[in-house]
Each structure stands twice: as structure tokens, then as C-alpha cells.
Amino acid sequence: MHTSEMAGMNERISRLRKQTFETQPSLSIERALIETRFYKENEGKYPIPVLRALNFLEICKQKTIYIGDDELIVGERGPAPKAVPTFPELTCHSVEDLQILNSRELQRYTISQEDIDTYAREVIPYWKGRTQRERIFNHVPEEWRKAYENGMFTEFMEQRAPGHTSLDKKVYQYGLLDLKERIAGELKRLDFQNDPEATDRQEELTAMSISCDAAIIFAERHADLAEQMATEEKNPQRAAELRKIAEVCRWVPAHAPRTYWEAIQMYWFVHLGTITELNGWDAMNPGHFDQHLAPFYEKEVAEGSLTRDEAKELMSCFFVKVNNHTAPPKVGITAKESGTYNDFTNLNIGGIRADGRDGVSEVSYIMLEVVEELHILQPGSSIHISARTPDRFLKAGCNVIRKGHGYPSVFNPDVYVQELVRQGKTLEDAREGGCSGCIEVGAFGKEAYVLTGYLNVPKILEVTLHNGVDPVSGEKLGIETGDPTSFRSYDELYAAFLLQLNYFVDMKVRVSNYIDRMFAKYAPAPFLSLFIDDCIAKGKDYYNAGARYNTTYIQCTGLGTITDSLSSIKKHIFEDKRFSMQEMLYAIDSNFEDMEPMRQTILNRTPFFGNNDPYADEIAVQVYNDLYDAIEGRPNTKGECFHLNMLSTTCHVYFGKVMNATPNGRMAHRAISDGTSPSHGADRNGPSAVIQSLGKLDQAKSGGTLLNQRFLPSLLKKEEDINKLASLIRSYFALGGHHIQFNIVDTKTLLDAQKRPEEYRDLLVRVAGYSDYFNDMNADLQADVIMRTEQEEL
């Protein structure tokens, strides 16, 4: 073992970590002011792609440049760490929005009254009626708006631009000057005589070329500042570092990086450019960062020009940079949908290479060490475990999981490569892919994979059970599929559910396609397009089918809740005739008031998903396949189609809030199940049963599933426990699992488990020769487990 593996953070990194950890996110109006002034003067003078590129250039020329003490990797989107810009061209915050953001308790963004006044005077009036959000909402049909407002689905693009972009190795192979040359070549080849799109291509390519200039100027300004700071710096060591920073920024991104340091700085400038140009979902992602950096690292370590410690320090500096970039806040009260500072940069560690070989390198281990030592919110991290990934790497990952920071999550390249190939990617492009954001996968550097929003699947059943009416709002959201008390069989009910499902998917697809064109037309992203094959070759924007692959997803949420609800109806109403449909409807409409025995009977005597019980699992498989059939293959606007995705992020909480009680005994307004995980507390047979239930879904048909597993820290106490966790992961992946994540339960969770036992029935207590669940223990013993958990947290 390297001695440095034990050394932990050095002083520089401790200070940087402390700073990024403690800095309160704030709103910066700088970007909005530069942009608004630019638009006032120039809107209408240029074709839209060129206008967007010139706007980006203006920001790069004018924005405040920041280089902090101790920093080695430089560049901030805002004027200072965690100073978050706004994007009024997408969605313009009102004065009230800004005041709420400044004063709310959770996920607060501070802003001065002076800045709010300036915003009200300079920014808001100009953008009124010009934002993407207004363009979208002016178009949407009434039935869409009603369904949207009542939580049937969300719409990603109403506040942010389509994103989910991860980059590939090109970033490290070509400088922006190289790209400019290639663009110039494409411009020369344009065929105005025969190609009706030549004009569009010319506009887009011109915009791309301007974007290159913008990013080079942005880097040069950092070099200038670093040089100036170096002359004023009294500490000779820091002065030397500043001169080195200047040297690096003079070279990248204009040229391809030559060293590990330059490679990281190169990526960081590209990252900053994309998130300054527009505010895409999710922020940006270097993809297989370890694989990209490994050749630089190996060469320099062999030459003796880089040590492992130096490489780790630079990696840590990069992590701090990502953490400095808090997600831009949503407008107004809709922020409650997903209030998070996280902008979902997800580092893929390990995995396989484009040639199919193992992608783990020393840089992978360095990254895992940094994940563990820094344990900051961002970047997120995931380990990618193929059948050929060495156990040593998996165990190193499991040892970080054990620390309970919630990271890394674990992905299975052997399955997601299948997913991508099934959608039509080449094998090599698929292998260079991975996950970005949460659990969604794509071909890195070659794909625009647009997530359009979450679909509240249990709510579709809720509406089905009320003949098209949403019982929460009383509004008619769906179609009339019959009074459920008239259904004579489970199959009749299920058929009605499918009709409603298709109705809502139709509705969602129609608006998604409209929004897609809105972005293609009004908000192209020429800088981002530089890094996505084959935008330059096609002369087309990332948002306008420039990418080699163009996929669109609808994310279906609540598989566990819908399965368990259908299972409950099938078993208790149609098979055992324990309850009538009227009773069930009364129970869910009244939130089981005074019907606790009925609710407990449902909770305890219904086959639930996640127990390796064929009764429930077959229902889950059917629902999953029907979701697939409802979504898969619907054309998008880019010549490709929609696919099924099963992620939920935190939306299952919002979706639960807008729902009454459900037939699986879930109380009104409680969260629905997340991703493809079992409903909270429904899995009572341990993780080996959970993975086998999930293994019955043909996951390769989706663009990602999500499995969260809760573990008490005592399940991961010994070294052997790590081996067992590793074999559990290997088992799930052998069954075709896409993703698994372990949440090591903390004391707060256990205290909640005491209050809401039904949602935590899965918490196992594992003691030699002893069998029990946390919930089944008496209060004293629970207190004991909580106390021990607390000690382990210290």
C-alpha cells in the first residue's frame, strides 16, 4: 500500500474543503446583467445560434474572474465559490422568488436587497414574455396543464435546458484551436447549391467557432490574473504555483492537454463553459474521468514528473471545484418539487473501456480515496462493476460505502452496455458510455439523452380507481374508463389502468416534442455541441439532432407502490373477497380513518414486491413491461424515439404528497416508492430476496433502474461483511441489475423508524444466531441499537 493512502487530506485540501463546505450558496446577478444588456442591444441582429454564441462570448469577456487562495484548479461560473448565476432566458425569477430564496430555511440562496432591486429594474422587465418557460406554458393544452399541476407528471424543461451530458476522451485529444480548424473546414465544404440546410449549418458552425474563442478568452483572463497575483504574492511557493496556473491556463483549452494537471484544468474549463452557456439538466459530467486521466498519470509517474500525492491533491482540488457549483435554483414555490443544491455531476469510476477491457487504474483508487476523505455533496460518484472488474476495486468501493456518506453508488456496465446497444449504439460507443446524473445512461460524448420528466404511475391507478377523476383536487384528469365497482375482475381494472396510462403518455409525449423544438430553435448550445459527436460534422446543434444518438426518456416512478397496490386489490378484492371495491375506495378516500385493522391486514397479508414472491413479482414484471410498451418507440423530434427510464431522484416524495392513501396501505401524502425499489418497508426477506425480485425485470429494456437498500451499520462491521456485500452486488449484477445503492442508516433514520414502523419493516438486525427486525424489538433495545449507531457515527 502506498503510504499516501493513509495520509488523508493535506493542509491545502483541508482548507479548501472547509471553505467549500462552509460557504453559504448565494445568487449572483452578474450573468443576468451581462446577458440582458447584450440582448437589449443585439437581439434581432444575428441568427439565433450566433446570438447565443456572442452572448456566451460577452459573459466570458466580462464576468469576474476568481482565483482563490490555495487553489490549483481554477475557474468559477459565478464571481466566487457557490455564487450561483441565473438564466433569465430560460426562466426569470420574480422579486418574490428571490425573496423566498433568500429567506427560506432549507436550500437557501442569499441575495442582497440591492441586487434584488437591480434585478427588478434591469432584468425582469426585459425578459417578460421572452423566456423559454413562457413559450412553453403559452402553448401547453389545458388538459396537460391540469395533469401537470396536480402532480401526474413533471416537466424537466420548464426551468432548465435539456442536459444529461457526459463527455468522452475527445476533451483531452483536441484543443479548441484544433476544433476551430475543423469547423473552418466544415464551413468551406458547405454546399449552398444542393443542401437546403447549408444556411442553418453555416449559422451553427459560426456560433461554434465563436464559442471556442469565448472559452479561450475566459482561460486567458485566468492566466492574466494568476500572473498578476504572482507578482504581488509574498510567499514564493504560492507565487510559483500561481505562475504554474498561468502557464496551464495559457495552454488549455486552446490546445490539447500535455499533462495530468492540464488535463484536469482542460476538463474544468469545458465544464464551466457548458454550465455558463446554459443551465442544462444535469450539470455536466466528465464521464470516465479515471480512464481519461490514466494515460497522463501513468506517463508522468513513470517519468518522475508527477507523484501520487500530487495527483491526488489535484484531484481533490477538482472535487472542491465541482462542489463550489451549487445547482441554480428553480423559480417560486415549484422549488418544493426538488429543492436541492446538488447539480448531479456523477463521476464514473472503474468500469470497462471502449475495447472491452477493465477500466480500473491507479487513478480510480485515487478518486475513491478522495471521495472518502472529502465526503462533500458534489461531485457524486459511482463505481462501475463489470464481471471483469477486479474484486480489489469492488472491495475498495464497498469500504467507502461502509462509511455511510451515501456514495458511491454501484453500476453494472455489463447491463447498461446491453441497454445502449439495444437502443442502437455501436458496441464501442456503448462501452464508452455510463451513467450521468442519477442512474440514467448514455453514450458519453455522442448522445443527447433528454429526460423529459417523471410520471406518477401510482397516481394513474388513483385516477383509474375514480373513473378519470383526481380524488385529491376533484378535477377530471384522465378519461372515463368505468366505475371500478362495476369491474368484475382484476383484468378489467388492469385494462382500465392501461388505457389511462396510454392517455397520459400521449399527453406527455406531445408536449415534450413541442418543448424539444423550442430548445432547438431558441436556445441552441453551440459550446456544448463542440464536444458531442457528430455536431461539428453535421453542422447541427446538440439540441437539434446534432448528436450521433438522440434519445428521449420518460421516467416512471413508483413501481413498488403500484405493484403492491395492484397486488392488494387482486388478492383481497377479487381473489379472497376479504374486502369489497367499495370498502377499498372508502378506505383510500378517507385515508383509512378508523380502518386501521383493514390497513394492517393489507400491510401484513399482501404479497409485496421485493420478497422474491412470484405473486407480487409477476405483477411488477407486467407493469414494467406495460410501461415499456406504452413509452418505447414513440417518435421524438430528432428521428429517434422515447424510451423507458425508472429513476425517481427525490420526486417520489413530491408525487406522494399529491396523492391520497393507496390500496397497499400507504397513508395519504406519504412518499411513494423510489425508482424500482420495493415500497418502503415492504421487503421483509432481506436483500437477497430484494435483488431476486428486481432480477425478474428485464432491466436491459430500460435506460436505467434504481435500487436503494437500507443497511444498519452493524451489517457492515467486519472485513468479512464487506466481502459479503461485494458478493451481494455481484449476485444482483449477475441477475441483470443495473444499479444498486446502499444507504447506511443513521440515528435520525432510526428515530423515524420508531415513529413510522411500517415504512421501516425491512431494517434487519443481524446478530449471530439471532433473528429479528428492528421494528420488532422493544423500545429499550431499539434505543440500544440507536445508541450504538450513534457511537459508530462519531
Added chain:
Amino acid sequence: MTATIFDIKRYAINDGPGIRITLFFKGCPLSCLWCHNPEGISPRKEKLYTRKKCLGCQLCVEKCPENALTFTSEGILTDPAKCTVCGICADHCPSLAMQLSGEEYTIDRLMQEIEKETLVMDRSEGGVTFSGGEPFMQPKALLELLRRCGKRGIHRTIDTTLFVKPDILQEAIPETDLFLVDLKQMDSSKHQYFCGTSNERILQNIRLLASSKAKYIIRIPLIEGVNADKENIEETAAFLATLNRKPQYVDLLPYHDIGRSKHDKRGSTYNPTNINMQAPSEEKLARCRELFEKHGIAVHIGG
């Protein structure tokens, strides 16, 4: 053929190597004061009642054919004179506050349950553990399961007190991959007092295991006030040192009183003798470890 099982635990990670499925056989010849599975002691089915889960709906009172149940401010009370442990109350209880412990399984059904875990067992080099209670209390079923698992190549562990007739043990040895043997107290009269039986047969069977080819591990629940005294530990170590084949290691399991909540459910009293049972200190654990290691016996600290 059937076996009475009171629990099946999956993802069992402390009952032998790898990830295991553990079957808890009902019935035990010992009745240790600290027993954490007290519902496993009686070979018969028994009723468990968890008051905090009880909704007070009184469906059980209504359904009991023997009128054995009454609803009081203390929850449901069962008149043991009337109760026939028929299980009707448990069948109707919505919240599983009333449960029947002990279910009869055919060997086929148990094999199906075991084989559900094949993938995870294979990947982790785990298997099945027969625990309890005392699995040897149901020797026919146990031997049949051992043989059938053996044919399927499933790793078999028995977690046992070894309070069993030697000829049955002899029969089990070739069909068992690992024995986890509880050894609680070397002094037979003390063993009688704490565990309800003398220990001669147990010690004899350990010698028998040691002279066979069986792999075995000795597990000692280490309890201040019962067996953590220097004298007992020294005697235990000396005994193990004299064996033909020493155990793979000794697993010291520091005392916990986790079984307490199960006594609440049974309406029985935990540690009725009020002996002051305590977990050993870290120093004590370290000293015990040294004592065993001095005799050339490896030690693991479990729990």
C-alpha cells in the same frame, strides 16, 4: 417428513461462512438464562404477543373458539388453561401482534426455500445453517436436509449445543461441512444451573467431533456473572488444547440482552434468577483472547 421451524433468516451473515440462509428449528434441550431465541426452547408451537403492535381491535377475542382471550388495559391476555394454541387468533390478527411461533414445513418445502438463495450462496461461498433451538432435537428431519443439501452441493453448517446422542452426531458428521458448537460453562453443576442441563454429554461430543474429520468452531457467549471468570476460561482453553484436533478457532460472543424483547412477546421473564449478567469489558475480552492463544487456539471476536 416435516420439521417445525420458528424462523427462516435470509442474508444471514453471522452464522457461518458467506451469505447464508438460516433455519431455526424449534425445541432445545437447554434453557439458558440469557437465551435470545426463547421461543425456540419449547418443541411445541407457541403463541407470541407483541403489545405495541396490538390495535386493540379484539378480532382475536371474537374469533377464539376457546374463549381464552380477554382484552384488558394490559392488552390481550391469554388464559393458558383454555388456549389450545390453535393459531386462529394469529390468523386473524391484522397487525401480526398475535403470532404463532413454529410452523411445520415439509422437507421439500424447506429445500425450495433454501434453493431460492442459490445464487447468493454460490457467489459468496455461503450456504445453509441449521440453527434453533437445537436442530438435533429433530434428528430425522435434520439428517434428511443434510443429505439432500449435500447432494445439491450446498454448504451445510449446524449451529448446535451438541446436547445430542453420540450416534446421531456420528451420523451427521459426514453430512456436515461445519459445526458451530456452543460451549458455555466447563463446570457441570454451574452448567446445570445456568443452562438447565449438565455438560458431560456436550464435552463428550466435542471430543467425538475432535477425533473425527469434522470442521468445527467453538462459540462461547462470554458473560460476566456466568462464564467470563478466569477459572472457567482457563479450563475451557485447557480442555480444547487437549483435543485430538483443535477447533478452527474460538468465537467469543460478548453478551447482549437482545433476547429481552422476545420474552416480552412470550409473556415469559428474562433472566428470572436476576443474576447480574454483563457484557465483558474490552480488557477482559483481550485477556480471554490471550488465554486461548497461549494454548495455541485462534480467537475471533464475534457478535
